[in-house]
Structures are given as C-alpha cells and as structure tokens.
Amino acid sequence: MNEEHWQAIVSCDDSYDGRFWYGVLTTGIFCRPSCKSRVPKQENIRLFATTEEAEKIGLRPCKRCQPQSVQWRPPDEELALRVERLIDECYQEPLNLTEIASRLFVSPYYMQRSFTRLKSCSPSQYLSQKRVEAAKRLLTETSNSVTDIAMQVGFRTSAYFAQVFHKLTGQTPTQYRAEYGQRIEQIGRKSETGS
Numbered sequence: 001m002n003e004e005h006w007q008a009i010v011s012c013d014d015s016y017d018g019r020f021w022y023g024v025l026t027t028g029i030f031c032r033p034s035c036k037s038r039v040p041k042q043e044n045i046r047l048f049a050t051t052e053e054a055e056k057i058g059l060r061p062c063k064r065c066q067p068q069s070v071q072w073r074p075p076d077e078e079l080a081l082r083v084e085r086l087i088d089e090c091y092q093e094p095l096n097l098t099e100i101a102s103r104l105f106v107s108p109y110y111m112q113r114s115f116t117r118l119k120s121c122s123p124s125q126y127l128s129q130k131r132v133e134a135a136k137r138l139l140t141e142t143s144n145s146v147t148d149i150a151m152q153v154g155f156r157t158s159a160y161f162a163q164v165f166h167k168l169t170g171q172t173p174t175q176y177r178a179e180y181g182q183r184i185e186q187i188g189r190k191s192e193t194g195s
C-alpha cells in the first residue's frame with residue numbers, strides 16, 4: 001500500500017471509491033475507501049483491485065459501506081499517466097501487462113483499453129519503444145554485448161530483443177551499432193585486445 005491509498009482510507013475519501021477496495025484481515029471484512037468505520041491498523045489491511053479478489057480470499061462485504069455496490073472506475077487520464085510513468089521508471093524490470101496492472105491496482109483489460117485510447121499505442125508497445133530507445137543509446141555509447149544490452153533494458157532473451165528492435169528500427173542491433181556506434185565499437189575492441 002502506498003501513502004496515497006492509506007490517506008484515502010484514513011480520510012474516507014469517496015473520490016477513491018471504485019478505484020480500489022481494502023480488506024481488514026483481522027475482521028474478515030472488506031470496505032470501500034470512504035467507509036466510515038474505524039480506521040484499522042495499516043498492517044492488517046490488504047488492497048484489492050476488484051471486489052471479486054477480496055471475496056476470493058474469503059472476505060465478506062462490510063454491511064455499513066456495501067463495497068460491492070460501487071462501480072470500479074479509475075480516471076482514464078490519470079491511469080494512462082501512471083502507466084507511462086511506471087514504464088519510464090521501471091522498463092528495465094521484467095514488466096508485462098499483468099505486472100503493470102497489478103502494481104497500479106487495476107485490471108489489465110481496463111488499463112490496456114484506456115491507455116490505448118488516450119496514447120494511441122498499447123502499454124506493451126510503449127514499453128517496447130522505451131526499451132529500444134534505451135538500447136539504442138547503449139549500442140552507440142557503450143561496448144556492451146548485444147546480449148548484455150538486451151538484459152539491461154529489460155528483455156529476457158537476446159533473440160526477442162533483436163526481433164523487437166528490428167520491428168521498430170528496421171535494423172538488427174548489430175547493424176544499428178555498426179552504422180551509428182562505430183567509433184565506440186573500435187574503442188571497445190581495442191580494450192579487448194589490450195587485456
């Protein structure tokens with residue numbers, strides 16, 4: 001839970017209703033953020049992106065705030081912005097759609113749809129662009145191997161990296177380096193032979 005979620009719970013902020021739900025493990029009840037019941041201890045709280053998730057682990061809806069009656073509704077623009085920011089900051093990590101969605105407490109389907117509508121590319125495409133941009137820099141500015149660079153920018157295999165790179169640039173990583181990073185590559189070679 002981040003500070004924002006916690007503040008929403010503490011201040012019973014109804015603008016967060018439908019954006020997440022919280023369960024209290026000690027009482028077995030789950031609530032919407034605006035619930036007026038006593039604020040539980042932070043360590044006993046678990047957050048959920050949907051009411052189904054809370055029910056799946058055996059929590060019951062609170063009678064007071066009736067959390068299951070709230071429609072799930074994160075604001076699109078804010079969600080898209082957060083997806084973008086998360087990718088900008090964490091593209092080197094093993095991110096995928098499900099992982100991004102779970103970090104932002106939204107459903108992958110909803111996230112994909114609102115991001116694509118606002119940004120005219122999907123979160124996965126944006127992630128690939130970000131990784132390829134970073135790879136271009138590393139290819140021209142360092143003498144790291146293509147495999148190392150693939151890992152550094154978040155790809156699991158160099159084959160998949162090469163495939164995505166080619167799709168976005170029309171060149172293989174090696175071709176790109178040969179065209180734009182020659183000088184560096186020579187320096188790299190020199191230090192290899194020197195050692």
Ligand SMILES: [Zn+2]
Binds near residue numbers: 030031062063065066
């Ligand atoms: Zn409640």
